[in-house]
Amino acid sequence: QKEVEQNSGPLSVPEGAIASLNCTYSDRVSQSFFWYRQYSGKSPELIMSIYSNGDKEDGRFTAQLNKASQYVSLLIRDSQPSDSATYLCAVPSNFGNEKLTFGTGTRLTIIP
Amino acid sequence: GAVVSQHPSWVICKSGTSVKIECRSLDFQATTMFWYRQFPKQSLMLMATSNEGSKATYEQGVEKDKFLINHASLTLSTLTVTSAHPEDSSFYICSARGAGALSDEQFFGPGTRLTVL
Numbered sequence: 708q709k710e711v712e713q714n715s716g717p718l719s720v721p722e723g724a725i726a727s728l729n730c731t732y733s734d735r736v737s738q739s740f741f742w743y744r745q746y747s748g749k750s751p752e753l754i755m756s757i758y759s760n761g762d763k764e765d766g767r768f769t770a771q772l773n774k775a776s777q778y779v780s781l782l783i784r785d786s787q788p789s790d791s792a793t794y795l796c797a798v799p800s801n802f803g804n805e806k807l808t809f810g811t812g813t814r815l816t817i818i819p
Numbered sequence: 820g821a822v823v824s825q826h827p828s829w830v831i832c833k834s835g836t837s838v839k840i841e842c843r844s845l846d847f848q849a850t851t852m853f854w855y856r857q858f859p860k861q862s863l864m865l866m867a868t869s870n871e872g873s874k875a876t877y878e879q880g881v882e883k884d885k886f887l888i889n890h891a892s893l894t895l896s897t898l899t900v901t902s903a904h905p906e907d908s909s910f911y912i913c914s915a916r917g918a919g920a921l922s923d924e925q926f927f928g929p930g931t932r933l934t935v936l
Binding site: 809 | 851853862863865868910912916923924925926927928929930
């Protein structure tokens, strides 16, 4: 089983709708979780970090964490064409380890 | 805050030459920096972890003698691709681990696109 799994997509969502991106992880002791956005040809950009169970909202983005089920999701409300990108879920490899393990990313396309 | 720069943003070189890429944390001190490589339409691949003042830790399969990493200060890490060949052409991206309240987070530089002719 891969350490961090994401649906590779592509995921197509109409403009203005909610885009839902999911990620599961295998390491039960993981304490922190990150969502990065990567535009084609660019480097990843950190958009959300979450450490506690529940929801964390930042503008149109909401991260949801469920440690018992070992999944973390990212919701994008009122999707815009500029949200079209690949979204990477990242989890520290081991508790206290500095390395991040990235999922393969979900390619999101917002359809105008 | 938490800005990471890379230089150069792109480089074209002849096969057999060496190329140095710099990664700087502009507004924070980074004891740990990471170097990644990404081929087109593929995932990020961690190459090595760079700790200030000590030798880098390379991932399995990454040749440490080919990809030289130096992290001489808390704001600068360099990656030197020695005797570059066309198969080394890729997008090289560094990241720096934040400090204080951001110590769990990694911030990426804009990347360096290397083309070896």
